[in-house]
Amino acid sequence: MPAFKTLDDLTDIAAKRVLVRVDLNVPVAADGKVTDATRIERVAPTILELSKKGAKVILLAHFGRPKGEPVADMSLSLIVSAVNQVLGHKILFASDCIGPEAEQAIAGMKNGDILLLENTRFHKGEEKNDPGFTEALARNGDIFVNDAFSAAHRAHASTEGLAHHLPAYAGRTMQEELEALEKGLGNPARPVVAIVGGAKVSTKIDLLQNLVKRVDALVIGGGMANTFIAAQGIDVGKSLCEHDLADTARKIMAEAEASNCAIVLPVDGVVAREFKAGAANEVVDIDKIPADAMMLDVGPKSVAAVNEWISKASTLVWNGPLGAFEIAPFDKATVAAAKHAAAQTKAGKLTSVAGGGDTVAALNHAGAADDFSYVSTAGGAFLEWMEGKDLPGVSVLIKTA
Numbered sequence: 001m002p003a004f005k006t007l008d009d010l011t012d013i014a015a016k017r018v019l020v021r022v023d024l025n026v027p028v029a030a031d032g033k034v035t036d037a038t039r040i041e042r043v044a045p046t047i048l049e050l051s052k053k054g055a056k057v058i059l060l061a062h063f064g065r066p067k068g069e070p071v072a073d074m075s076l077s078l079i080v081s082a083v084n085q086v087l088g089h090k091i092l093f094a095s096d097c098i099g100p101e102a103e104q105a106i107a108g109m110k111n112g113d114i115l116l117l118e119n120t121r122f123h124k125g126e127e128k129n130d131p132g133f134t135e136a137l138a139r140n141g142d143i144f145v146n147d148a149f150s151a152a153h154r155a156h157a158s159t160e161g162l163a164h165h166l167p168a169y170a171g172r173t174m175q176e177e178l179e180a181l182e183k184g185l186g187n188p189a190r191p192v193v194a195i196v197g198g199a200k201v202s203t204k205i206d207l208l209q210n211l212v213k214r215v216d217a218l219v220i221g222g223g224m225a226n227t228f229i230a231a232q233g234i235d236v237g238k239s240l241c242e243h244d245l246a247d248t249a250r251k252i253m254a255e256a257e258a259s260n261c262a263i264v265l266p267v268d269g270v271v272a273r274e275f276k277a278g279a280a281n282e283v284v285d286i287d288k289i290p291a292d293a294m295m296l297d298v299g300p301k302s303v304a305a306v307n308e309w310i311s312k313a314s315t316l317v318w319n320g321p322l323g324a325f326e327i328a329p330f331d332k333a334t335v336a337a338a339k340h341a342a343a344q345t346k347a348g349k350l351t352s353v354a355g356g357g358d359t360v361a362a363l364n365h366a367g368a369a370d371d372f373s374y375v376s377t378a379g380g381a382f383l384e385w386m387e388g389k390d391l392p393g394v395s396v397l398i399k400t401a
């Protein structure tokens with residue numbers, strides 16, 4: 001992996017103003033409570049390390065998609081108490097990320113203080129990576145640390161632009177994430193198996209095309225498997241299926257063959273007539289899906305085949321569940337494969353890397369997430385990285401190192 005600077009390269013930072021880009025885009029309930037603080041927990045080590053070293057730690061973050069103007073329920077003030085709780089440290093808050101409010105708050109900081117600035121996306125210049133806005137942000141810092149891998153697919157002022165104005169470093173989470181991903185696909189131990197599931201092929205075409213060139217076996221599950229099965233002339237009944245993508249599916253299979261990548265499709269499925277928990281269901285071979293039924297999970301023979309591939313693999317990358325895991329009993333295949341991958345990892349036989357919002361939820365549901373080698377909190381950034389795309393927030397750290 002090309003080099004970038006990390007906090008290990010940052011010495012003598014007492015009293016320095018360090019602008020730290022974090023991802024605080026956390027889910028909140030209707031009552032304003034943060035329902036999953038994982039992203040805050042992931043950036044805590046960087047923030048606390050800088051604070052302990054005596055820096056003035058100034059946090060930059062986005063929250064939601066306010067489109068360049070202040071929106072009350074996208075104010076970062078709403079998550080100050082969750083950040084306090086995770087850090088075990090009372091942070092300061094300024095109601096703007098540039099201008100007099102920010103400047104005054106920063107002028108009042110003592111060494112080791114932590115200040116959260118208001119949502120950077122309240123300014124149009126953030127998403128446009130506008131030079132004037134970036135300069136205004138840069139004036140408030142001496143050093144830039146990016147710890148927001150999950151926002152690194154955005155070329156925004158606070159994720160990309162700032163690195164051109166200030167000495168730039170990767171934070172601990174960014175560093176850990178990049179090292180884990182490098183193990184997953186950059187320079188992985190072979191054989192490498194990828195599991196790609198989820199609802200639709202259309203959202204993951206680039207991903208599938210990149211993976212068939214880089215992995216030894218690609219397991220396709222979930223709703224997207226139906227499109228591949230239908231493309232082989234098999235009737236999938238009422239299953240979720242993008243019939244218009246049959247050519248794309250066939251092209252991906254041909255590319256896989258040319259690259260010596262095995263495509264592993266379901267050979268049986270769990271079918272039901274209703275998409276609801278506890279719906280009457282049966283297991284059928286893939287060429288026997290009733291015309292009035294839909295496949296909501298892959299069947300036991302398919303799970304056995306997936307688990308065999310997991311057993312053979314040295315590296316596993318996973319995005320997307322094998323079935324409609326949110327509604328029992330259609331979670332069985334995802335749970336079984338996740339547990340097997342977790343056990344193989346725990347036994348030291350597998351490096352397992354997973355990412356994607358629903359994937360993380362599925363692994364948590366299976367009780368397997370803690371035993372995976374790495375579970376990324378990134379959604380879009382993880383996918384773009386798996387697609388082999390350049391992430392502007394990462395590239396700039398390498399370019400400027």
Ligand SMILES: Nc1ncnc2c1ncn2[C@@H]1O[C@H](COP(=O)(O)OP(=O)(O)OP(=O)(O)O)[C@@H](O)[C@H]1O
Pocket residue numbers: 197198199200221222223224240295296297319320321322323324325326355356357358359360379380
């Ligand atoms: N056979 C199926 N039929 C219909 N829906 C399915 C099927 N299998 C999986 N799904 C649905 O796919 C969805 C998850 O797919 P998705 O591609 O969004 O995963 P992800 O990439 O981990 O998540 P995110 O897009 O949030 O990062 C789930 O809601 C699940 O119910």
Ligand SMILES: O=C(O)[C@H](O)COP(=O)(O)O
Pocket residue numbers: 023025064065150151154378379380381
């Ligand atoms: O939630 C995410 O995946 C990141 O915070 C990026 O958010 P965005 O998709 O609104 O840029």
